[in-house]
Amino acid sequence: MPRIVKHPELRREELLDHAQALFLTHGYDKASLNDVIGAAGISKGAFYHYFPSKEALLEALAGRFAKQALAGVQDIFADPALDPLGRLNALLAKSRQAKIETAAEAWALFETLFRPENLVLFHRINLAASASFSPVLVEIIRQGVEDGTFRTFDPEGVADIVMQFGMATHDVIAKAFASGSDADLDVAIEALEKRVRLYEIALDRILGLPDGSIRIGEPGYVRAAMTARRATLSPSAAAASQKSR
């Protein structure tokens, strides 16, 4: 029987599908690389041809999520009714919507990144995810500078600041999950909502816009994104959380 040779890009996507399914079922920390290799039905050597490690799988999954979040972003550029501020807000709304829609899955896959020992991996995966987002942001800021809507000498630098704002929420989220109590989650949600308001105004001003121009959050957004994690708790963890009330 002739060996079936699949296109490498297709094979890579399939491996990611297997990894995602296993990580969703068992959690990233519990699923092993051998599980993924077994599910895909390939040799270890073939696997390493595509990914050097389990961490690289998670990084690639994050990249895929980021790309999905940006699907249809060309519509924003094609829409003649949108000025640069409208484009920026449409981009942020799209990213928000994607985050809410995929929140339960994303928590199941990426929650491990909020463990203190995984800070390096978080940093690496955040860079991978922002590699898709950042060029779009830079392009919109540049258009705004050109037509006089935005006022900055450094569009790339401002895009980096936006990415930093995202990174900086890591510690608040990590702390909320480390404790595991509902009261601490509420405190964390409130702190994050306040921080989102600060970042909105900071970004308005950094771009020379009146306060209230840019929408990073919307009412209920932070709570919806944070509480979507509950659904991903394993039955035993959910029971333990129930008991501790």
Add this chain to the structure above:
Amino acid sequence: MPRIVKHPELRREELLDHAQALFLTHGYDKASLNDVIGAAGISKGAFYHYFPSKEALLEALAGRFAKQALAGVQDIFADPALDPLGRLNALLAKSRQAKIETAAEAWALFETLFRPENLVLFHRINLAASASFSPVLVEIIRQGVEDGTFRTFDPEGVADIVMQFGMATHDVIAKAFASGSDADLDVAIEALEKRVRLYEIALDRILGLPDGSIRIGEPGYVRAAMTARRATLSPSAAAASQKSR
């Protein structure tokens, strides 16, 4: 002979002095915990009473550096000639001056933090260092909001953004040192200088001030801080660097 019992705080400072001297002579990575314990002439058990690890020594040294950098900060608050913006600029000038004065020593001690594998330690040490700096910053911002000089609803949040700006330079610096060539160092210095200008204007605007109000850098500051590292190269490393040109 009676055993000499030293005051714990004094003993702790002495341990830090020994660690600092050894790290400066041999480099943090090469000096071992046993070297420090041997130089201090105490038992391992006694050492662990003060510090849980070699990393904790580095963290404590960073805290000491930060405190030294803030020595005399009370003068800023006592000076009736300074308004909140004047105080903020005096604080930033003091921190700049301390960084330049201690730059060669600081590179010798903390350069290891810019290795990719030490990102977690960098993060931890940065938090320790900002624990001294942040409350002073918050106090000045609060005074400025009260007297109407600054315009923000979240002084703590703005102080956090300032700390993030500092953290965010990590990757640029790490990249510059990873390559080790003079050309890359020049590129990194230029990128950092541009970034400092962006952060100055961003902070002006976040606080509702006209562009050009806040001084984070000054001409030559970034270059002076970055090139101070050259003096800390060991003779063999300097020779290797010479050869590779």
